[in-house]
Amino acid sequence: MGMLLRFLAEFVAKIEDPRAIPCDSAPDDAAARISPGGTMKTMLIAACAAALLAGCQTTQQAAETMRSEWVGQSADSFFVANGPPVSGFPRDSGGQIYTWRGGEASFVRPGSYQTRRVPTQTLDGRRSTTTTVTYQPSQRVNYVCEAQIAADAQGIIESIRISRDSGGMFLSFSRCSELFNRG
Secondary structure, eight states, X not given: OHHHHHHHHHHHHHTSSGGGSOOTTSOTTHXXXXXXXXXXXXXXXXXXXXXXXXXXXXXXXXXXXXXXXXXXXXXXXXXXXXXXXXXXXXXXXXXXXXXXXXXXEEEEEOOEEEEEEEEEEOTTSOEEEEEEEEEEOOEXXXXXXXXXXXXXXXXXXEEEEEEEEOOOSSSOSOHHHHHHOOO
16 A cells, blocks of 8 residues: 555656646646646546556455366466465365465665654744654565465365465555456
């Protein structure tokens, strides 16, 4: 969600200049409607936010997609399509419970400084400004989707449960949805 908010903030900053949006076929007063604080800008931001959020799936929705696509299919087919399991555990019924992990990626988010200036007033009535500088150190961000896959003795998937799901790499709430939402 933080990535979405950063994207929208950067987008708003880019459209502060009405000339940043091409309006070849718009009337001359279009620049006034696109000006900072104008209704055109607000509508554009709302439309972008709605479009971005419409494609976002939660972990629950990703699990439903995985189950509808893979339950009843061969576990071997799943592993051929998505990579091998990291472990398997034999079931009393003769089947297996697999732990599958995929979509692993990571990056280092660089550190950043933030400066904040707050107007203050001393006890004797003089005005001044207090400046606070904070440093957010760099962080490693990891992305992963992990699922427990239960297969019967013939290797047919009976159930899938997402056991670990990070936020998505892109504008998504779920790494698993990025991997399994092919729609």
